[in-house]
Amino acid sequence: MAFQESTVPDVYQANFEPTAYLDYFKLGQNPLSDEFLHFLLKHYNATFKSAGGLKGKLLIDIGSGPTIYQLLSACESFEEIIATDYTDKNRLELEKWLKKMPGAFDWSPVVKYVCELEGNRDKWTEKEERLRRTVRQVLKCDILKERPLEPAVLPPADCLISSLCLEAACPTLGACRAALRHLRTLLRPRGHLVLSGGFETTFYMVGDKRFSALPLEEKFLLEALQETGFTIEKLEKAQRPAEGSDDRSDYTGMFFLVARRRD
Numbered sequence: 001m002a003f004q005e006s007t008v009p010d011v012y013q014a015n016f017e018p019t020a021y022l023d024y025f026k027l028g029q030n031p032l033s034d035e036f037l038h039f040l041l042k043h044y045n046a047t048f049k050s051a052g053g054l055k056g057k058l059l060i061d062i063g064s065g066p067t068i069y070q071l072l073s074a075c076e077s078f079e080e081i082i083a084t085d086y087t088d089k090n091r092l093e094l095e096k097w098l099k100k101m102p103g104a105f106d107w108s109p110v111v112k113y114v115c116e117l118e119g120n121r122d123k124w125t126e127k128e129e130r131l132r133r134t135v136r137q138v139l140k141c142d143i144l145k146e147r148p149l150e151p152a153v154l155p156p157a158d159c160l161i162s163s164l165c166l167e168a169a170c171p172t173l174g175a176c177r178a179a180l181r182h183l184r185t186l187l188r189p190r191g192h193l194v195l196s197g198g199f200e201t202t203f204y205m206v207g208d209k210r211f212s213a214l215p216l217e218e219k220f221l222l223e224a225l226q227e228t229g230f231t232i233e234k235l236e237k238a239q240r241p242a243e244g245s246d247d248r249s250d251y252t253g254m255f256f257l258v259a260r261r262r263d
């Protein structure tokens with residue numbers, strides 16, 4: 001089969017099919033993707049919902065794609081969330097869920113899992129409503145641009161989340177460092193960046209389309225964050241489990257980190 005492959009963002013606009021990507025989030029279908037999602041949800045929960053967790057007024061999610069799992073814990077401790085993505089189709093898919101439109105993805109198994117982590121399994125419909133209320137806008141975003149949200153003008157955020165986006169969007173390590181610098185401009189001094197993704201990923205599949213990824217290593221990430229004005233406060237990692245198979249991507253591990261803008 002001939003795969004289309006590129007790292008330039010327009011490939012996303014043309015080829016990234018949100019409904020195919022959402023297959024990764026159907027719990028119970030593949031133990032490896034379940035494990036990845038559980039890893040992320042557990043750490044979002046610990047970061048936003050535990051005693052002393054992050055809280056504030058504005059949180060911006062960078063490169064949201066068509067997904068909301070990354071916002072389920074944060075929506076309890078931030079007053080406003082702005083979701084963003086590069087592609088029109090992803091932003092529409094998000095709006096579909098936010099506005100309860102027909103054909104929207106069913107996130108309820110994931111929402112129930114998060115409510116269970118929070119000790120409130122019965123409250124999942126309330127959490128969905130809370131998230132819908134808290135996400136105020138879905139904006140266009142390009143992290144390769146110096147001002148990723150232009151032309152929108154927003155107050156500096158208290159917190160940024162970005163999951164599985166840097167390695168998808170950045171064609172080189174230099175571009176990745178630049179993207180971190182661009183993200184920093186969206187954050188208030190001492191604000192938090194919550195970053196997660198896969199280590200050493202070279203590709204991932206979305207349906208039958210193959211997307212190149214930038215292989216990220218721990219050493220690079222920590223140095224790049226340091227150089228671009230962040231202090232790392234927490235780094236959680238896990239290896240890709242040896243058992244089970246998923247040939248849709250070749251990541252070797254997962255990371256979840258919290259960094260703070262220095263000034």
Ligand SMILES: C[S@@+](CC[C@H](N)C(=O)[O-])C[C@H]1O[C@@H](n2cnc3c(N)ncnc32)[C@H](O)[C@@H]1O
Pocket residue numbers: 009012016062063064065066067070085086087090141142143144162163164165168169
């Ligand atoms: C692997 S998906 C991750 C989606 C979601 N954050 C998640 O955790 O599942 C990568 C996302 O990066 C977005 N993307 C690609 N190039 C981008 C760019 N230059 N700026 C911002 N986002 C970009 C894609 O549209 C896609 O939604």
